[in-house]
Amino acid sequence: MDPDAPKIQRADQHVVLLTYQQPHSSLSDAPPPSQTSLAMYDGAAAAHEAALKPAVPIRYDPFDPPPWPTAYPMDAGGIKLDPTGCVGGFGGDNLISVDGVDAPATLSIPAGRTQLLRIVNGTADSPKLLRLLDAQGHVVPFRVVERDGVPVSGDMQHPYAHYIPMRELMLTMMSRAGVLLTAAPDEHFVLSTEPFCDGAGDTLELRHDLLRITVGRSEARHATLHATPIAIADTPAAKLVAWVHAHPNRVHRRAITFTEYEVSRARQDPAARRVLHYRHHEPGLP
Numbered sequence: 001m002d003p004d005a006p007k008i009q010r011a012d013q014h015v016v017l018l019t020y021q022q023p024h025s026s027l028s029d030a031p032p033p034s035q036t037s038l039a040m041y042d043g044a045a046a047a048h049e050a051a052l053k054p055a056v057p058i059r060y061d062p063f064d065p066p067p068w069p070t071a072y073p074m075d076a077g078g079i080k081l082d083p084t085g086c087v088g089g090f091g092g093d094n095l096i097s098v099d100g101v102d103a104p105a106t107l108s109i110p111a112g113r114t115q116l117l118r119i120v121n122g123t124a125d126s127p128k129l130l131r132l133l134d135a136q137g138h139v140v141p142f143r144v145v146e147r148d149g150v151p152v153s154g155d156m157q158h159p160y161a162h163y164i165p166m167r168e169l170m171l172t173m174m175s176r177a178g179v180l181l182t183a184a185p186d187e188h189f190v191l192s193t194e195p196f197c198d199g200a201g202d203t204l205e206l207r208h209d210l211l212r213i214t215v216g217r218s219e220a221r222h223a224t225l226h227a228t229p230i231a232i233a234d235t236p237a238a239k240l241v242a243w244v245h246a247h248p249n250r251v252h253r254r255a256i257t258f259t260e261y262e263v264s265r266a267r268q269d270p271a272a273r274r275v276l277h278y279r280h281h282e283p284g285l286p
Helices: 039-050 236-246
Strands: 013-020 096-098 105-111 115-121 128-134 142-147 162-166 169-171 175-181 188-193 208-218 257-262 274-281
Touching: 013 105, 013 208, 096 208, 115 169, 169 175
Parallel strands: 013 115, 105 208
Antiparallel strands: 013 096, 115 175, 128 169, 128 188, 142 162, 142 175, 188 208, 257 274
16 A cells, blocks of 8 residues: 555556566476677687686785786787776677567557556666657666665655766666656656666676657646655665764675686596686675
């Protein structure tokens, strides 16, 4: 039950579920189709690693990790990669469906009535950087009212009374956000993914249109939901982070290290076993 008064009518609430687009002709367990393949880099990286001599062991502090080089070459097949950006190819750029329909899907909404879009990233390993664009291609700020079911204001009784204006919205895997949208008659919007890099040695996400929103004429009189913007610094999450920074001695830290290995087919040769290309370090709260 929506505790806000007046309530957002059910007809004005929309779930936008992003999932992998599975092949229509098969129910096989094949991985989701990728729009771009850079398989040449995998082979070149393996050959590059096999030619390296074992590195001299270094002191490792998980809270102050040393730089970790990537195994991927900077130039292969006539394509150059930025050593400071994505060098892991396009493996995470899988074809996406929206509510089971091939993207871009369409949504028609009435004018003047506040709509609630619950955008869900239902993919297993594809974070998405989202933007909302108008008919001229200008960015329309998201009015974000909740993340993963938690109101940004912390007010569970009035979850849609306040919002954070955001020019772009990052949705990690299996996460969701609630966004308010009120439009004038005959407006048009596009919800799209935008290019971004997961990190050095990781995958590159490309731009794709996900949802095309059309706006009809104004309908009969209806209740209006009034929502006001709040600054990020005034949210409970930001206040918690500020408290942590102000009291570092009262916060326990942890580090999680991921190490990936590549083992040659010649498993009997210990020299053929090399650390592949990255370690990831993440300090955080217990």
